[in-house]
Amino acid sequence: MEIASLLPYIQIFLSIILIGAVLLQQTGAGAGGAFGENANWSSAFHTRRGAEKTLFIVTIITAIIFVLSAFISLII
Numbered sequence: 001m002e003i004a005s006l007l008p009y010i011q012i013f014l015s016i017i018l019i020g021a022v023l024l025q026q027t028g029a030g031a032g033g034a035f036g037e038n039a040n041w042s043s044a045f046h047t048r049r050g051a052e053k054t055l056f057i058v059t060i061i062t063a064i065i066f067v068l069s070a071f072i073s074l075i076i
Helices: 003-024 051-075
Strands: none
Touching: 003 051
């Protein structure tokens, strides 16, 4: 089996993992905080610890692998 035939299935799997990882993360200040409504900057940035930090790192790694697989699918 070629990589070109497996790539769509890999991308679907990665996208499901990525969606789940993003939805499981703790919400921050909300959309208003992104546009300057929140004057308290300390609530937007906090130290991640434990499971939250692990989930954050898994989200970043999954996103990088997903983008790389998208570029590979363009080349192949």
